[in-house]
Amino acid sequence: MAIQVNIDNRIFLIPEADDPCDLWTSYFAKLKSELGQENAKMIWLITWKSNGSTSCTTSPNFNKWLLKNDLDVSNMATRTVADLSEIGGNIFGFGKRLTAVLSIGIPVLLALVLVGVIVLLKNSTKEANVSDLAMLTPVGRGLKLLGK
Secondary structure (H helix, E strand, O other), X not given: OOEEEXXXXXXXXXXOOOOXXXXXXXXXXXXXXXXXXXXXXXXXXXXXXXHOOHHHHOOHHHHHHHHHOOOOOOOHHHHHHHHHHHHHHHHHHHHHHHHHHHHHHHHHHHHHHHHHHHHXXXXXXXXXXXXXXXXXXXHHHHHHHHHO
């Protein structure tokens, strides 16, 4: 839960470690508007050092915001996690496109297999006669045995 501080009739909400990333960005915007860019960076970084949220540093969007505002708070481990989560998003995006391709490709492939089976059956039955058809039934096989 953010702590409210009143300094010279200016109210600041200082984020804690469990606060959402949006509160950290709005805190910086408030500092920047009240104190200027350089002072805001210094105070924000000091606040982050004591209260920083590691869950925010795993967010690609938050890391882009940090880069845009020239704030460096993450270590290599959290940067790696953020990069992996962005890669995961790209993989899931690929999966969505792959699903669309497969939703068309699988029915087309099944239709081609069905056509192949029909052509194979048609070619194998060109020279068939009624006695061949009778051999497919148990009664027909029995008659063939009796005929010998």
